[in-house]
Amino acid sequence: MINLYLFIPEIFILSLILITLCFGLFNKDRAISLNTLGFFLLCILLLNYGKDFYSSTKLPLNTINLFVLSKIILSIGTIVFILLLKRPLKNENLYRYEYVLFILFAILGSFVLISSNNFLTAFIGLELQSLSLYLMAAFNTKNLSSNEAGIKYFSLGALSSGFLLFGISMIYYDTGSFAIQSLDNFTAISEIGLSLVLISLFFKVSAAPFHIWTPDVYEGSPTISTLFFATLPKFASLIFLFRVYQEINISDIKSLNYIFQMVCAISLLVGVYGAITQKVIKRLLAFSSINHIGFLLLGIMSYQFMSEGTLFFYLIIYLITTFGIFAVLLNLRTVDGEFTKISQLNGLRFTSNSKSISMLVFFFSLAGIPPFAGFFAKFFILSASINDGFIFLSIIAVLSSVIAAFYYLTIIKNMFFNKSEIELLDDNNKIGKVIFVSSGLIITLFFIYPDPLINLVDNLFK
Amino acid sequence: MSFPILSLLILTPIIGALTLSLSSSKQLKNKTIFLSGLWITTGEFLLSLLLPIFYDKSKNGYQFTEFHTWFDKFDINYYVGVDGVSIPLILLTTFLVPICLLCSLNSIQNRAKEFVIYFLLLESFIIGVFVSVDLVIFYVFFEAVLIPMFLIIGIWGGENRLYATFKFFLYTLAGSVLMLLAIIYIISKVKSGNIELISDFTFDQQIELILFLCFFASFAVKVPMFPFHTWLPDAHVQAPTSGSVILAGVLLKLGAYGFIRLSLPFFEYASIYFQPMIFALSCVAIVYTSIVALRQLDMKKMIAYSSVAHMGFVTIGIFTLTQDGINGAYFQMISHGVVSAALFLIVGVVYERHHTRIISDYSGVTNVMPKYSFFFMIFMLSSVGLPGTSGFVGEFLVIMSTISVSVYLTFFTAVGVILGASYMLLLYKNINFGDLKSDIKQLADLTNIEIFYFSCLAFLTMLLGIYPKLLFEMINKSISLSII
Numbered sequence: 001m002i003n004l005y006l007f008i009p010e011i012f013i014l015s016l017i018l019i020t021l022c023f024g025l026f027n028k029d030r031a032i033s034l035n036t037l038g039f040f041l042l043c044i045l046l047l048n049y050g051k052d053f054y055s056s057t058k059l060p061l062n063t064i065n066l067f068v069l070s071k072i073i074l075s076i077g078t079i080v081f082i083l084l085l086k087r088p089l090k091n092e093n094l095y096r097y098e099y100v101l102f103i104l105f106a107i108l109g110s111f112v113l114i115s116s117n118n119f120l121t122a123f124i125g126l127e128l129q130s131l132s133l134y135l136m137a138a139f140n141t142k143n144l145s146s147n148e149a150g151i152k153y154f155s156l157g158a159l160s161s162g163f164l165l166f167g168i169s170m171i172y173y174d175t176g177s178f179a180i181q182s183l184d185n186f187t188a189i190s191e192i193g194l195s196l197v198l199i200s201l202f203f204k205v206s207a208a209p210f211h212i213w214t215p216d217v218y219e220g221s222p223t224i225s226t227l228f229f230a231t232l233p234k235f236a237s238l239i240f241l242f243r244v245y246q247e248i249n250i251s252d253i254k255s256l257n258y259i260f261q262m263v264c265a266i267s268l269l270v271g272v273y274g275a276i277t278q279k280v281i282k283r284l285l286a287f288s289s290i291n292h293i294g295f296l297l298l299g300i301m302s303y304q305f306m307s308e309g310t311l312f313f314y315l316i317i318y319l320i321t322t323f324g325i326f327a328v329l330l331n332l333r334t335v336d337g338e339f340t341k342i343s344q345l346n347g348l349r350f351t352s353n354s355k356s357i358s359m360l361v362f363f364f365s366l367a368g369i370p371p372f373a374g375f376f377a378k379f380f381i382l383s384a385s386i387n388d389g390f391i392f393l394s395i396i397a398v399l400s401s402v403i404a405a406f407y408y409l410t411i412i413k414n415m416f417f418n419k420s421e422i423e424l425l426d427d428n429n430k431i432g433k434v435i436f437v438s439s440g441l442i443i444t445l446f447f448i449y450p451d452p453l454i455n456l457v458d459n460l461f462k
Numbered sequence: 463m464s465f466p467i468l469s470l471l472i473l474t475p476i477i478g479a480l481t482l483s484l485s486s487s488k489q490l491k492n493k494t495i496f497l498s499g500l501w502i503t504t505g506e507f508l509l510s511l512l513l514p515i516f517y518d519k520s521k522n523g524y525q526f527t528e529f530h531t532w533f534d535k536f537d538i539n540y541y542v543g544v545d546g547v548s549i550p551l552i553l554l555t556t557f558l559v560p561i562c563l564l565c566s567l568n569s570i571q572n573r574a575k576e577f578v579i580y581f582l583l584l585e586s587f588i589i590g591v592f593v594s595v596d597l598v599i600f601y602v603f604f605e606a607v608l609i610p611m612f613l614i615i616g617i618w619g620g621e622n623r624l625y626a627t628f629k630f631f632l633y634t635l636a637g638s639v640l641m642l643l644a645i646i647y648i649i650s651k652v653k654s655g656n657i658e659l660i661s662d663f664t665f666d667q668q669i670e671l672i673l674f675l676c677f678f679a680s681f682a683v684k685v686p687m688f689p690f691h692t693w694l695p696d697a698h699v700q701a702p703t704s705g706s707v708i709l710a711g712v713l714l715k716l717g718a719y720g721f722i723r724l725s726l727p728f729f730e731y732a733s734i735y736f737q738p739m740i741f742a743l744s745c746v747a748i749v750y751t752s753i754v755a756l757r758q759l760d761m762k763k764m765i766a767y768s769s770v771a772h773m774g775f776v777t778i779g780i781f782t783l784t785q786d787g788i789n790g791a792y793f794q795m796i797s798h799g800v801v802s803a804a805l806f807l808i809v810g811v812v813y814e815r816h817h818t819r820i821i822s823d824y825s826g827v828t829n830v831m832p833k834y835s836f837f838f839m840i841f842m843l844s845s846v847g848l849p850g851t852s853g854f855v856g857e858f859l860v861i862m863s864t865i866s867v868s869v870y871l872t873f874f875t876a877v878g879v880i881l882g883a884s885y886m887l888l889l890y891k892n893i894n895f896g897d898l899k900s901d902i903k904q905l906a907d908l909t910n911i912e913i914f915y916f917s918c919l920a921f922l923t924m925l926l927g928i929y930p931k932l933l934f935e936m937i938n939k940s941i942s943l944s945i946i
Contacts, residue, residue, distance in 0.1 A: 364609060406628070
């Protein structure tokens, strides 16, 4: 007997998909706005009854809380995303309801991925998510670079899925089970299998040296899709990576632990090294996200000290900041199309107060300079890692954040010090404006008064 | 719960900045904006005057303390308080900021509102550094100072401002992230960020050395000490006059303050262990940068290098680890804060009129600007260390305290004083005396506003020089506690 109770959030999304499919044929505007409402309901549902869905399982309370919290965050992110997407899609003549379907499928995949306890289920979730992402990358079919991004993403993603399957089958060969669980005595085959699984997950979260697709896909895809890649699916994959790390106790397996530390260090360095010379803002953000993944991997490794709290604090702040930055970027257009280069930001200070000041807040927050919440995000990760004894990695992390400060400052320099060369058109997208202004405020307020966020995370993990 | 004066000191400029930023800039004239900024900062100055009045000099420890939990889970608290070491620096800050605004009244024409806002934010962050008794908020304010300073140099600076402001920001950040790691390590060991508790804690000797070096990296860049000083001339030359004033007047003191407040009490063993290294670096700083200053063609650069030399006295004084030495170093800090700020203003006055800072472009200024030359002389002599001015007391105490450590040290510091006199006198002679050049003739003498702030600064210099007890009364007790 399958316990359907466990799947209520997923079933809810599935029904939303069906409704959108039918309804979208007649009125795409309504179908899309219906989803906002749907996810809002889902949020409330998860907030109130989230823990009951999983109470029939024998999972520890911490894991259940992890499911609920990540699903709530995903739903909120989806609401914001759906609210934001209308204007940018219309600008490119891409406003079709199918786009929302892809998002829904991707989120459904993320939901499955987060709460899977079995490698095969995880694979299904991951594939569902990734396939929708490939489509979103190539959604602008008339644009060559968008097609290129889609195909690149697809071929490399398929390769990494192959790794994942191969790894899973090796584990199955060794243990006779698909369950994600800690094994008493690991044989070499399981270790290799697990390392393949990890490689595939590193690919999904774009940790270096498995990051090659990131800058190209970020650059080629429509900006609104880039925003999606950079936030929600990455968040879900990272949570799954965290669960794998915890459930299998990777910190006890020397070789895998070594891989983890190497990937963390390489991501920190490659991220900053790649970003310094970038001229296109989306490529720069791609490399900077690799650097942040390095920080997050550090947080995953040092979970023993402060458990999930630090990781979630960092993730939430990072999500809010990324949403804010992209909301600003989506609001800007040049006369001859989408805005791409960093130098096109020149003189933004003189044209728009709210945009330039929000960007200032976001980039200083990403650089980890107080008084913005990004500082505490980094501070907590670093204190966790120092307490767990990763001193060398922490030194790499802080030094990389100094280099990172350089390119964030370059962007701020362009906005505040330089004179504008080309005219930037303001999209005057009210929703976008609300999103970036409120993100900026949240980033500042969380620094001064972080209790709500900390309590939220705390209560869920007690 | 008593009157929360320290929080008020931090918040007043921030609230002022917020109010200003919400007002529509199109309706406001530059003058109105500057005037409102002046009102806020003057109010702040008057507010800060309450501190020395109500401060109880006979008590140990921090006063006017306020304690609020910030992060319950991580034991990070908003804990502020002042003692004798911080009060004079707070006063110096609140005293210099209105002067900065006054001197930019004419020179800053574009984006005046932003300028005032950044200065207000800067002021509140700097005060935050001086009042914090918790390591985390100390670090937060210490870092936050960078943002407004970065923008001030970057927006209103000279031609090569981008290079200078990036160098300033990244240099300082690179130093302070190491301090951040050390702070995190200390907090994980002591389980508290409270400065008083950490002072009582003894670390492993090896670890203490590493921790000391991490703090040293941050403070040495800020002071700046010899191999880390290269950002300073660039930043000074490119910054607008007001930026230079606040940079030389207060920001450089953050490093020295960090040494007195954190390094000495935390790391007693390491302070003694690294004493020779710091003496060596400071001696090089004093002699080498003085010689470099002698050969400068740009006035601002010359004074910037002289700052490095003067701060060398401060670090020597601090690390003699004697009461006299630290007293002298502290006095030198305050005196340098006033005098170098005044000297940068002096440069700013002629730069505003003649638009060049090259020394050889000026000669015979005395003939057309007698009042200017008069004030210039006072500050020049104070910088040289003439008895009766504030510069003398600090240098004298530092040199005196070095005798107990090493005579060589005394020799080098004394050489530094002589070199200091030679380049300052040379600068004064070249600018003020000599033939009156034709293009100098049109220069107008000081305006009333300029006379006003120069007399304030001159008065303070003389007062401290003639009656240094005023300052020593305040700091003696607190400093004696920080010595081992």
